[in-house]
Amino acid sequence: MIYEFRLPDIGEGVAEGEVVRWLVKEGDVLQEDQPMVEIMTDKATVEIPTPRAGRVARRCFAEGQVCPVGKVLIEIEIDSGPSKGPEPPAKGPAGQSPSVPTRSAVPTADRSMVSPETGAGPVLATPATRKLARDLGVDIRAVAGTGTAGRITSDDVKAHAGGASSGRQPTVAPVRGTGAEVRVPFRGVRKKIAENLVRSKHTAAHFTYVEEIDCTDLVRLRTRANERLAARGGAKLSFLPFIAKATAASLGRFPQLNASLDEAAGEIVQWGHVHLGLATATESGLIVPVVRNADRLSIVDMAREIDRLATATRAGKATREELSGSTFTITSLGALGGVMATPIINHPEVAILGVHRILRRPAVIGEGIAIRDLMNLSISVDHRVVDGYDAARFVADIKAALEAPASLAPELA
DSSP: OEEEEEOOOOSTTOOEEEEEEESSOTTOEEOTTSEEEEEEETTEEEEEEOSSSEEEEEEOSOTTOEEETTSEEEEEEOOSSSOOOSOOOOOOSSSOOOSSOOOOBSSOOEEOOOOTTTOOOOOEEOHHHHHHHHHHTOOGGGOOOOSGGGOBOHHHHHHHHTOOTTSOOOOOOOOOOTTOOOOOOOOHHHHHHHHHHHHHHHHSOEEEEEEEEEOHHHHHHHHHHHHHHHHTTOOOOOSHHHHHHHHHHHHHHOTTTSEEEETTTTEEEEOSSOOEEEEEEETTEEEOOEETTGGGOOHHHHHHHHHHHHHHHHTTOOOTGGGSOOSEEEEEOGGGOOSOOOOOOOTTBSEEEEEOOOEEEEEEETTEEEEEEEEEEEEEEETTTOOHHHHHHHHHHHHHHHHSGGGTOTTTO
């Protein structure tokens, strides 16, 4: 008999999902609960396991196609013996779970089938890491994972491809011939990022304002703070927690920047909380985890939360809740931050702050010239909601805090 598996409701408000990658082919014999398909919904990718043992009769949607919730995703030919009964209805996320177990994150870690050659256990790796292994010609089942719970990282794959002292043989990466085009499927996380960016550019009336920040005192404070933290066995602080703390405090004084535009209602919504989105580079693209109630955190607590979220996001373990709900976003490339950029607003927010590289440069101090640690901040703003004057005052407020950083972290001064 044919069992029709319908796409379950895998998240509140989710009406459809994009088929990112099929893990089974038509004609394959399936074991119950083996990984079957990766589905992208909003910012999250979920891996759906096989609901019944049997044989794949038909995959009803191709990779890159969108399947509505409730539509038949795959048909499985199963034995006509005693039925397990109808598939239980999918449930929302409020303390409940979908009809099939899923793991939410971007990118989602997936587990492969047991290797028939080696009998090895499941392989834990993100889709991006698996793609890297395929590109390098590496059998991912032969790679030893060094990540959490044995997860295979991109560095593990690269090390295996280049050979290791343990006696592994190096695998030569495929060389692209000159003049040959390479076509990469435009789907999954990359497509979702593109859709969000295009929507933002076509919706918000962007303008960008840039200000120079003298970070000399901030550099000194951070150095002293890290010396004290090291003496106590604490982790080092980057500059981002200070910038995030200053931004969160300024948002409290400039609520028009901590807002969104509800066009349907004809209202500007000024949020009563500060949830900072932090644009984070991952193997699958730029993802935005969220520091909730950032205005209530100390510098040290801010640093811990930023590190926790960045680690979870890059490992594909951030939850849907940790990847949604931001009211204002900061984007920073750290040492690669460049001199200036015009970042695209994270829709439906009304502004995004770009953080750039701190460089030692000559500056006029009084009547003389001195070497100072200087940095640019750039802010892209939706001119429909925020005037240039208010954006400039907002950045000036952040500048004042960063140039007198003891006020941000009195416990570290």
